[in-house]
Amino acid sequence: MAQGGWISRWPVLRQLRGENARGSAARSARTDALRPRTEDADSVARSVCPYCAVGCGQLVYVKDGRVTQIEGDPDSPISRGRLCPKGSASKQLVTHPGRQTQVLYRRPHGTEWESLDLETAMDMIADRVVRTRRETWQQEEGGKVVRRTMGIASLGGATLDNEENYLMKKLYTALGAIQVENQARI
Numbered sequence: 001m002a003q004g005g006w007i008s009r010w011p012v013l014r015q016l017r018g019e020n021a022r023g024s025a026a027r028s029a030r031t032d033a034l035r036p037r038t039e040d041a042d043s044v045a046r047s048v049c050p051y052c053a054v055g056c057g058q059l060v061y062v063k064d065g066r067v068t069q070i071e072g073d074p075d076s077p078i079s080r081g082r083l084c085p086k087g088s089a090s091k092q093l094v095t096h097p098g099r100q101t102q103v104l105y106r107r108p109h110g111t112e113w114e115s116l117d118l119e120t121a122m123d124m125i126a127d128r129v130v131r132t133r134r135e136t137w138q139q140e141e142g143g144k145v146v147r148r149t150m151g152i153a154s155l156g157g158a159t160l161d162n163e164e165n166y167l168m169k170k171l172y173t174a175l176g177a178i179q180v181e182n183q184a185r186i
C-alpha cells in the first residue's frame with residue numbers, strides 16, 4: 001500500500017475525521033476481507049449439544065455432506081447462542097480422525113483390544129444380562145417378596161437426555177434392577 005494510503009487509514013486520523021473509534025476506525029483492510037467460516041455451507045441443521053444435560057442449542061453447518069462448523073443457536077431459549085468450550089468443540093465428535101468408530105473388546109485377562117462387529121457385541125451384552133439376572137435373581141428377602149436382582153446396576157452419564165433416561169429406567173425396572181443412577185447433578 002502506498003504510504004499516503006496507509007497514513008490516511010491510520011486509526012488516529014480516522015477518528016479525527018469522525019469515524020467511530022470502536023467501529024469503522026478500528027477496522028483494517030484485512031478485517032474487511034475476512035469472511036465467516038460458515039458462509040459457504042450448503043445447509044444448516046438445528047441440533048442440541050450432546051455433551052451435557054443443559055441441552056444448548058446448536059447450528060450445524062454442512063458442506064458436501066460433511067459437518068464443517070458447529071455454532072451456538074441464537075434462537076435457543078436454553079442457551080441463546082452460547083456454547084461452553086465443550087459444546088464449541090463438539091464438531092470433533094464427528095470429524096476428529098481419532099474418533100473410535102468400531103466396537104473394541106478386551107477379554108478377561110486379555111492384554112489386547114479386539115475389534116467386534118456391532119451385532120456380535122450386542123449379542124454378547126444381551127447374553128450377559130440374561131445370565132446375570134438369572135443367576136442373581138432374588139424372589140424374597142427376609143420373608144418379604146422383593147423380586148429383584150442386585151447383580152445389575154446402571155450409572156448413566158450427563159449426555160443422556162430426559163427421554164433416554166426415561167427409557168433406561170423403564171428397561172432396568174422391567175429387568176428387576178433397582179440400582180439405577182445418573183451422575184448428572186445440574
Ligand code: SF4
Pocket residue numbers: 049050051052053054055056079082083084085086087088
Ligand atoms: S456441554 Fe456446554 S454447550 Fe454442551 S449442553 Fe452442556 S453447557 Fe451447553
